[in-house]
Structure formats: structure tokens, C-alpha cells
Amino acid sequence: MSYQPVKFYQTGTFTVGNRLLDESDRSVQATTARNNSLNSGHRACQGCGEALGARYAIDAAMAASNRQLIAANATGCLEVFSTPYPETSWQMPWIHSLFGNAPAVASGVAAAMRIKGRTEVRVVAQGGDGSTTDIGFGCLSGMFERNDDVLYICYDNEGYMNTGVQRSSATPPAVRTATTMPLGPEPGNVFGQGKYLPAIAMAHRIPFVATATVADLRDLEHKVKHAINIRGAKYIHIFVPCPLGWGSASHDTINLAYMAKECGLFPVFQAEYGKITGVSKIRKPIPVEDYMKPQRRYAHLFGKNPALETIAKIQARADENISTYGLLEEGVN
Amino acid sequence: MTLKQIEGSHGVAETIALCRPEVICAYPISPQTHIVEGLGEMVKAGELRAEYLNVESEFAAMSVAIGSSAAGARTYTATASQGLLFMVEAVYNAAGLGLPIVMTVANRAIGAPINIWNDHSDSMSQRDCGWIQLFAETNQEAMDLHIQAFKLAEELSLPVMVCMDGFILTHAYERLDVPTQEQVDAFLPPFEPRQILDPSHPVSIGAMVGPEAFTEVRYLAHAKQLQALDLLPEISADFKKSFGRDSGGLIRPYKTEGAETIVIALGSVLGTIKDVIDEMQEAGCSIGVLGITSFRPFPLDAIRDALKGAKRIVVLEKCFAVGVGGIVATNVRMALEGSGQQVRTVVAGLGGRAITMSSLHAIFLEAMAGKLEALTFLDLNSEVVDHVLELERNVRLSGPVAESVLRNIGTVASNIA
Numbered sequence: 001m002s003y004q005p006v007k008f009y010q011t012g013t014f015t016v017g018n019r020l021l022d023e024s025d026r027s028v029q030a031t032t033a034r035n036n037s038l039n040s041g042h043r044a045c046q047g048c049g050e051a052l053g054a055r056y057a058i059d060a061a062m063a064a065s066n067r068q069l070i071a072a073n074a075t076g077c078l079e080v081f082s083t084p085y086p087e088t089s090w091q092m093p094w095i096h097s098l099f100g101n102a103p104a105v106a107s108g109v110a111a112a113m114r115i116k117g118r119t120e121v122r123v124v125a126q127g128g129d130g131s132t133t134d135i136g137f138g139c140l141s142g143m144f145e146r147n148d149d150v151l152y153i154c155y156d157n158e159g160y161m162n163t164g165v166q167r168s169s170a171t172p173p174a175v176r177t178a179t180t181m182p183l184g185p186e187p188g189n190v191f192g193q194g195k196y197l198p199a200i201a202m203a204h205r206i207p208f209v210a211t212a213t214v215a216d217l218r219d220l221e222h223k224v225k226h227a228i229n230i231r232g233a234k235y236i237h238i239f240v241p242c243p244l245g246w247g248s249a250s251h252d253t254i255n256l257a258y259m260a261k262e263c264g265l266f267p268v269f270q271a272e273y274g275k276i277t278g279v280s281k282i283r284k285p286i287p288v289e290d291y292m293k294p295q296r297r298y299a300h301l302f303g304k305n306p307a308l309e310t311i312a313k314i315q316a317r318a319d320e321n322i323s324t325y326g327l328l329e330e331g332v333n
Numbered sequence: 334m335t336l337k338q339i340e341g342s343h344g345v346a347e348t349i350a351l352c353r354p355e356v357i358c359a360y361p362i363s364p365q366t367h368i369v370e371g372l373g374e375m376v377k378a379g380e381l382r383a384e385y386l387n388v389e390s391e392f393a394a395m396s397v398a399i400g401s402s403a404a405g406a407r408t409y410t411a412t413a414s415q416g417l418l419f420m421v422e423a424v425y426n427a428a429g430l431g432l433p434i435v436m437t438v439a440n441r442a443i444g445a446p447i448n449i450w451n452d453h454s455d456s457m458s459q460r461d462c463g464w465i466q467l468f469a470e471t472n473q474e475a476m477d478l479h480i481q482a483f484k485l486a487e488e489l490s491l492p493v494m495v496c497m498d499g500f501i502l503t504h505a506y507e508r509l510d511v512p513t514q515e516q517v518d519a520f521l522p523p524f525e526p527r528q529i530l531d532p533s534h535p536v537s538i539g540a541m542v543g544p545e546a547f548t549e550v551r552y553l554a555h556a557k558q559l560q561a562l563d564l565l566p567e568i569s570a571d572f573k574k575s576f577g578r579d580s581g582g583l584i585r586p587y588k589t590e591g592a593e594t595i596v597i598a599l600g601s602v603l604g605t606i607k608d609v610i611d612e613m614q615e616a617g618c619s620i621g622v623l624g625i626t627s628f629r630p631f632p633l634d635a636i637r638d639a640l641k642g643a644k645r646i647v648v649l650e651k652c653f654a655v656g657v658g659g660i661v662a663t664n665v666r667m668a669l670e671g672s673g674q675q676v677r678t679v680v681a682g683l684g685g686r687a688i689t690m691s692s693l694h695a696i697f698l699e700a701m702a703g704k705l706e707a708l709t710f711l712d713l714n715s716e717v718v719d720h721v722l723e724l725e726r727n728v729r730l731s732g733p734v735a736e737s738v739l740r741n742i743g744t745v746a747s748n749i750a
Contacts, residue, residue, distance in 0.1 A: 068532045072400060073539075080541055088537035093530040095403050096539030097426050101396035104388065108356065108400020108408075109530060111384035115355045115406055121532060139396060142389030 028063045028221050029055075035062040035091055042089040043081040047250025049240030049257065050078055050155040053214045054126065057153050057224050057238065062092065064225040065122040070109050071095070074102035074127030074136055077162040078155065100135035102127045103143035106150040114149070122228050123149065129156040129170035133197050144204035144233045151227045151234040154197060157242035165245040169195040172265070173317070174310050175297045177245075182300035191313060201235040202274045208232075210270035213239040215258035219280060223270060239266045247296025259291040264318035267325040281329045282322065288315045334577075336508040341472035341497065344509040345411075345437060346371025348476040351517040352435075352483050354409040355524075356384045356401035358394035362416040363449050364499035365439035369411055391416040395423035395434075402432040403538055405529035407483065410434070413499055414441035417455045421462070424492075428463025428554070430539060433486035433493070433524070435479065436464075440600065440651075441499040442684040446735040450685020451499040452651040453599065456628075457660050459494070463554055465561050466629040467581065468599040469497040473509055477580035478626075480517055481568050487524050488564060489557055496628075498601040500685070512576060520575045558630045565627055583632040586639050588614060589621035594701050595643040596622040597636075597665055602649065602681070602688055609693045620697060625661070636668040645675050647700045649693075649711075651682040658708045681711035 028034050037058035044051035062069050073079045073096045082089040083096065097105045106125035113121045125143075127136060132154040143150055159177050160166040166179040173191040176182045180189040201209045207230045212220040220238065227234040241248060241256040248256055260266040261280065265288060268280035289311060292298040301307040322328055339347075346368050349357075357376070359369035375381040384401070388394045394410045402408040412420065417438055427434050438456045442448040456466060467482060469475035475497040482493040497503060528536055542550055562583065569581035587607055589595050598606055603624045613620050623639050625632070640646060646669070648662035657663075659678030666676050679696055682688045692712050699705045721738055724730070730737050 070404065070530045070532065079539075083537055083540035085540040085542040085546060088540060090537050091535065093532055093535045094537045095400070095530055096537075097396060097399050097430070098422055101392065101399070101423060104393040104396030105400035105403075107386065107388075107393075108358075108397035108402070109404045110400075111356045111386060111397065112401040112404035112406035115382070115384045138390060139393050142393050145389070146386065148386075 027217055028060045029217060034059045035067060037062050037090065037092050038082060039089045039091055041087070043084060044077070045244050045250070047243040047253045048077075048081075049214050049242060049253045050128065050157055051081070052253065053155050053220070053238045053240040054078055056214065056217055056220050057126075057236070058092070058124070060221040060224040061122065061124055061151065061228045064228040066120070067092075068121045069093075069228075070113075070121060070123050072097070072102045072106040072109060072123070072125040074125075074131035075099035075162075076128040076131055078126065078128065080162055099131050101139050102131060102136055103150065103152055104139040106152070107143050107146065107148040110149045122151070124151045124153060124228075126153040126155065128161070129154060129158060130160045130168040132156075133169045133195050141200075141204065144201060144206050144235070147206060147232045149231050149233070151224070151236065153224075154235070154237045155240045156237055157240050157245060159242070159245050161242050161245040170197070172314075174301060174307075174314060176300060177297070187300050198235070198237045198271075201237075202271050204233070205274040206233040206235060208234040208270070208272055210235070211237045211239070211266070211268050213257040213261050213266060213268060214241070215254050215261065216268070216280070219268065245297070247299070248294050252294055256291065256294065259286060262286050263288045263291045264322040264327055265291065265314075267321045267327055269325055276325070279325050279327060282327045283329070285328065288318050334510050337511055338506060338508050339511075340367060341475060341502045341505050341507070341509075342367030342439075343371045344472050344476045344511065345479060345497070346375070347511050348479050349409055350375050350381045351512060351514055352409075352480060352521055353407065353523075354383050355406035356386070356398070356408045358386050358388050358397045358408070358410040360388050360391050360394045360412070360416065362391070362413050364441060364451070364503045365411045365413040365416070365437060367503060368437055368439070372409075391420040392423055395420040395427060395436075398434045398436075399423060399427050399430065399432060402427070402434050403430065403530050405524070405526050405531070407487075407524040408432075408434045409436070411437035411439065413439040414443055414449075414455045417459060418443060421459065424459060424464065425462045427492045431490045431557075433483075433490050433526075435482045435486055435493050435495065437475075437479070438494050438496045439499040439503045440496050445733060448684040449499075451501050452683045452685065453496070454652045454683075456494060456496045457652040460629055460660070463491070463558070464629065465489075465491055465493040465558060465627070467493065467495050467626055468628055469495060469502065470585070470601060470603045470624055470626075472497070472502050472505060472507060473578075474580050475502055476509060476511070477572065477576065477578070480512070480521060481572055481581045484521050484568055485561060485564060487526075489560055490526070491557060491561070496600065501601045510578075516575060520572065561627065561630050562632055562635075581626060583625075583627045583635045584639055585624035585626060587622045587624065589623055589639060589643070591619065592621035592643060593619040594621075594645045594647065594697065595640055596620065596647045596649055596697065597625060597661065598622065598649045599625050599628060599661065600651070602651065605688055605690060606649065606693060609690050609697065612690075613694065613697065618697075618701060620701065628661070631664050631668075633668040636665060637672070640669065640674065643674060645677065645700055645703070647677045647679055647697065647705065649679045649681050651680075653678070653680045677705045678708045679705070679711050680709070683710075686712065
């Protein structure tokens, strides 16, 4: 993604010191005026990628909507850790209804705002990959098809973490979860054809679809701000590592998100009306092992007798992403 | 008053429009569909200013309703049968969140075996979901109850289900009094919720409530629904003042004064029963009928009073709890606890089976003679069921019942060589 064409200095990311930028170009998180929409004191785990992603995304949405924002939240970690009654971390109007209906609830809120002439109010729905790709999939597709004025944000940590790390349809192949244990001749999750929601969202030809990671704050904020000002259905799929579910160190969350993108397993791009309009290039290609090794959910593939064939199959998937989405800078291999 | 010769569903649609709903969620399912079709036409033609969402399922219909109601919009939807069951999780949620959504249930049987015709199994399955449930006897009452339902829902901040018999009412054409906009506006003020989703006053709705407060929240839901026992008669009286006719309330006694046998029923079958009662009273029988309009909350006291002096109670219901018997009857027994009055259950009209005057006449005579068993299925073809039960005593059978009956008589389509 090249919304910021000037490269200030090379750190391997798009990170740039706020001090070098004009006030207006600084990140929402860098401003003292940020909303702190998901306030401190919530019960998320240390290093939670979802909490980070939600704070970045919702603060950016609040900034872009001039704080005229209503959120509908699916059941899941984000809901449970943010609102243990009688407390709440949400500094905004927020509703949780069910696991599988956040997109429809948001459609209802948007309809109410429309009939009441509150056109300044923007609506966001959010949930994890379980509620998005599995149980809430029907409602999400319906919301897309009607082109309801809702931004749906999926925080993808590749499994049902709130219920104790079970497999979702967003869980990658070979991964260990509580329902895909590393046992038998094909340990871990199956090598299926996957269920890639960003592409499914694009197939609905909605005005805006994007992916992002918590490793690239500016890109994430930019996409949310852009999406919030579009009328119609929008979808942003944010990659959020889960230290608890992945068996990774809390301090590795951002690094893992960064490596997932750099190895090609998680393509970062944006699309309008079903057509890709921008891709974040890989800057320093890395092998998938570098990304997998710090995560215990892949531990059964390494050790004394590494599962070379399995690792090669995962690498092949990354390579396929790299060619499908054109993730490499020209001349870089 | 101008009477219009219209279909029950269209009468309801026109009435809903007069209630000025702001968001309508539509998903087709027989026999409810004509209602949302009617509303859709009015919105398309610009006669009704509302957001009309064609959703992808009943689960989405109720979920959209939850969102719009929580954001302060007067919200309506309609469903039936499988549709009601498909939205159940959201139905409970709407009640738990205290959202004043009004929903029509065009009562229909539940499969398997699939059946599109009328009985009360659908809404009865939701008797414990926290919604207020009102049953209409006629199409006029169905229309009137919807106007009252919005008032009640918004007064108590509770969702209200108006149940009307599928096909028997929804598809019946008759002369109906469609009130004027002025009449409805005077009776039903605009929706002014206390707490909504609004950026100028941010609130969190739907937090996770643990063991320390859950019981209290549930108790309050019960206490709040019981308030409808006082409010329903008040609203019904106000309605009579404004519209000039009896509609709603808790119960509707008919010729029960001094009656030794009292029949209890809900919905449109009351019309047939009243005709039978008229004939039987003329012939000197001591029998009356009590209609229940408010099934939730269940008016225990009002029913106990209305049944005072009756020796035998016959609950005629279009539903039953498999494995135990009558649903309405169980509730009636609660009302009569300690009274020693005999309660008999007659299950009738399942899956749209016609409830005829002659069958009713015969069963009521049996009841009066003290010959009725505790649980009777009206017009049950005992030859068929006895045959199947006899066969199954000898051969272990598994699989779907209806198809098994066919197999026994040798008419399974897939067996045709």
C-alpha cells in the first residue's frame, strides 16, 4: 500500500517517527486527542493482538467520523474482555447481541439512523474470525448483498480463542488447536481449500474490502478512515496474533503480524467493487519457518524430525499468495 | 366507521402502517408473507415512510430488529413456524435486552413432518422467551391488538408477539374496520425510549452479567412482564374509548356465568366453540367458554376468578408438549391449584386439521358426562396409530414416523421398481 509515498527511513516496515511528519499526517494513536475508544482496564491477555487492533481501528473510525460512531459487537474475546458487567471499556455507544448476528444488528442500527436522518452517524460491526467466517457468515453476506451502510471489521486470530482455542474455518493448515490436535498421521488442522473471507467479500462487489495487520498501524488507520467515509458495505480483515492460542510470546505479537505479511501467508491489499486497487509489497521476503517457529501451535512440525513436506506445502501456499496478489517488489526475490 | 372487505393479512399490514413503524424487517414464510408484502408495497409506493429491509433469514430479521430498536426506532417484523424457530436465539435476546419490538406470528405447525397449516406449536415453543404473547380471536382483533401491542411494548420496554391463526385468519377475507391515522396517532404516541445507542450519550448495551447479578436481572424480567397484567386491561379500556369496541385485555369469558363446564381456548377456534356453546345452551347444557387473550403473562388470578364455580374445565389447545400433554392446560392447572376442579386436555387442530362443530359437540358432551380422559386428541384416527404401534411392538423400526407409516402400508415411492 503506498498511500504514504515518502520513505523516511528504512526499518523494514513503514514505520515513521511522528516527529518527522506534519501534525495532520500523524497517526491517530499518536495524538493526545485520540478517543481511547477501548479504554484501559479491560481483561485482555498480555500482548493481545485483537485488543490492539480494535483500539487502532475504532480510534481511527472515531476520528474519521468526528466521534459519531456506533458499534455492534459479536460475542467473543473482544466482547467478554471489554464488558464484564457492571464495567465497560467502550468510550462510545456499543451493543453486543449474539455470536452470529453482529452484521445484522449493525444493519438495524444503520437503518434506524437513516430513517431518523442521522446521516452523520457511522456504524461499525466487529467480531473475531469465528463469528465472521463461521457462525455469522450468513448475516455478513446478507449485509454485504444489501450494501448496508456498515463497516464490518474482522479481527482474525485464526481460531475460537474465547472458548479455549478450537479450530475455525480461518484456522490455517497443520495448526494445533484443541479440536485439531497434533496426533495421528496428519497432525494438526487439515489442508483444506480454506475459506478466505476477503475474497468472498470482494465477490459481493461491495465498495471497499481491505486486509491489514497490527504490525502496520498507519496502513490500518488509513484503511479504516477511508472505509468509514464510504457509504455502503465495507469489510476490513485485520490479522491479530493471539499469544494464548498460538503459544507465542506476548512481546512477539507485532513481530508475528509483520512476519505473516512478509512471508506471504497473509496478503495485505485493498479492493474496490471487487477489484484489487492496492497491494502492500513484501519488503524483505522471509521463509514461512521464520514465522512459524516462534509459535507453539506449529511446534509439532519442527524439532528433531521436522515435517519438511508439511512445511513445504505451507511455503507453497505463501508462494501462491505472492504470485496471486503480486506481493513482491519488482526485481526483488 | 368504514368497513373494508380485505384479507386479514392486509388488514394487519394497513394497521401496522398506521402505527408508523420506522424499521420493518421482511423475510417470507407462509402464512405470514402477505403482511410484509403489504407493507413492502406501501413503502415502495411512498405511502409509508419506513426503512424496509429484505433480510436473508428470520435470524437476521430479528437481529436487524434488535439493532434498530436499540437505536431508538419503532420496529416491526412478522414470522411463523420454522421462521420463528430459526430466530429463537435472537428472540430471547430481544427480550433480555428489553427492546419493544412488535412481531406478528401467523401461527403454523412445526416440522418434521413439514406442514404449512395452522396450529399453535410455534409460538407456544416460545412461551418462556420473555416476550408478551397476545392471541387474536378474529382479524379485527388481530388488527386492534397490534395497535395495543406497540403501546404496551413501549410502555414496558418489552417485546410483544401478536399471534393470529395462519390461513384461518391471515388468508380470510372479511369486512374489517381500518381505523384512521388520526385515531391511531391519538392512541399511540411516538416512541420515546429512555436509553438508546446515540453518540451524544454513549452507553454499552449487552454486557456480560455474571452470577452476582444474573438472578436479579431475570427476576426483574419476570416482575416487569407481570406489570402487563394490570396494563393490558387499562390499554384495552382506553382502546374501547378511542375505537369503540372491545379488544385485547387478559381473558374473554362467553356465557360462563353459572356454567358447570367451561371450555378454555385461544385464537380463532373460539368462534366455532361459541357457536357450539350457543347450540348446547339452547339444548339446556350448562357450558360456557373462556378465551385467553394474554398467554404471556399468564393471567392466573383472572382465570381462577373466571372459572369459580365450574366443576369441569376442558382446555382445547392447538399444541401439546410431547411426553407430558397440554401446554395451556398445565398453566390452567397452576391457576386452579388447590381448587379441586377437574381439568381435561383436548388437543385439536394440529397441522391444520379442521375442528368441526360436530366433533366439538361430541367431545363436550363426553366431558359433561365425566367420560373424558385426561388427555384426548380430537378426531384422532386410532386405526392408523394402533396399527403402527402394533407393528412396532413386533419389529424394531427407526427413522421418520410419517414415512414409516407409508412403508407399513407399502407405498414408499423409492420402492417402486
